[in-house]
Amino acid sequence: MQKSECHRDVQLRNRVTDNCDQRTSSSAQIKHRTIVQQRKSSSSTSSPESARKLHPRPSDKLNPKTVNPFGEQSRAPSAFAAVYSKGGVPCRLVHGSVKHRLQWECPPEKLPFDPLLITLAEGLRETKHPYTFVSKEGFRELLLVTDALEKAVPLLPRLIPVLKAALVHLDDEVFERGLNALVQLSVVVGPSLNDHLKHLLTSLSRRLRDKKFKEPITTALQKLEQHGGSGSLIIIKSKIPTYCSIYC
Numbered sequence: 001m002q003k004s005e006c007h008r009d010v011q012l013r014n015r016v017t018d019n020c021d022q023r024t025s026s027s028a029q030i031k032h033r034t035i036v037q038q039r040k041s042s043s044s045t046s047s048p049e050s051a052r053k054l055h056p057r058p059s060d061k062l063n064p065k066t067v068n069p070f071g072e073q074s075r076a077p078s079a080f081a082a083v084y085s086k087g088g089v090p091c092r093l094v095h096g097s098v099k100h101r102l103q104w105e106c107p108p109e110k111l112p113f114d115p116l117l118i119t120l121a122e123g124l125r126e127t128k129h130p131y132t133f134v135s136k137e138g139f140r141e142l143l144l145v146t147d148a149l150e151k152a153v154p155l156l157p158r159l160i161p162v163l164k165a166a167l168v169h170l171d172d173e174v175f176e177r178g179l180n181a182l183v184q185l186s187v188v189v190g191p192s193l194n195d196h197l198k199h200l201l202t203s204l205s206r207r208l209r210d211k212k213f214k215e216p217i218t219t220a221l222q223k224l225e226q227h228g229g230s231g232s233l234i235i236i237k238s239k240i241p242t243y244c245s246i247y248c
Contacts, residue, residue: 078125078126078131079122080119080122080123080125080126080131080135081126081128081131083119084123084131084134088119089116089119089120089123089134089138090104090105090106090111090116091103091104091105091134091138092134093130093133093134100133100137101137102134102137102138102141104141108141108142108144108145109145109146109147111142112151113142113148113151113152113155114151114154114155116142117139117142117143117151117152117155117159118155118158118159118162120134120135120138120139120142121135121139121159121162121163121166121181122135122162122165123135123136123138123139124136124139124162124163124166124174124177124178124181125165125166125169125174125178126174127171127173127174132173132177135177136177136180136181139181139184140180140181140184143184143185143187143188148188149188149189149190152185152188152189153189153192156189156192156193156195156196157196159185160196160199160200161199163178163181163182163185163200164199164200164203165178166178166181167179167182167200167203167204167207168203175207175213176216179204179216179217179220182200182220182224183220183223183224186223186224186227186228187223187227190227190228190229191227191228191229191231191232193224193227193228193232194228194229194231194232194235197224197228197232197235197236198235198238198239201235201236201239201240202239204217204220204221204239204240205239205240208240208242218243221236221240221243222246224236225245225246226246233245
């Protein structure tokens with residue numbers, strides 16, 4: 001009996017030892033895997049690539065792959081802005097305490113209208129300061145010179161498409177500048193504008209659908225009729241049948 005009990009004790013101790021060894025081995029394996037995972041995680045977060053993702057460098061924003069080629073900063077300057085920056089428009093904006101004004105390099109009377117008047121008309125489509133003011137005011141002041149009629153009439157075939165581009169522009173302020181410029185031109189050239197008037201009235205007819213432009217367009221049409229004579233009324237009625245003559 002003693003030998004049998006001793007044998008069982010030995011077997012029991014062996015089983016306990018085996019279980020302990022298995023638990024120790026399993027614990028060591030788990031600990032090893034944890035250390036390996038921690039090292040991988042640490043190395044991945046400390047790598048240069050992951051660091052750039054977490055903290056992008058300022059230069060990364062300028063990468064051509066991420067820059068929108070049609071963004072505002074990548075747009076080339078407009079034709080008028082380019083000419084103005086190179087001194088091609090002989091006037092500069094003078095900021096006043098109340099009103100701005102233009103300072104001409106020489107009296108407008110001595111300036112050739114070709115191509116200055118057309119350049120200023122192209123500037124009517126600008127949407128940024130100071131180009132908006134320079135083009136609008138420059139166009140108006142140039143047409144005030146004493147011999148403006150003789151200088152402006154030969155330019156009408158080239159001037160009308162430029163004014164039309166302003167009148168079909170989606171920006172409301174650009175349209176208003178184009179409308180005012182058209183009236184100013186009509187005051188100067190009178191009936192000479194009639195041959196070109198039909199090319200401009202379609203855009204005016206479309207804008208008449210907008211209530212906020214109904215009054216200024218109607219006033220402009222009345223000015224065109226007033227300075228264009230009876231011939232202008234026929235042209236206006238052919239494009240805008242609802243127009244009522246100022247002489248009715």
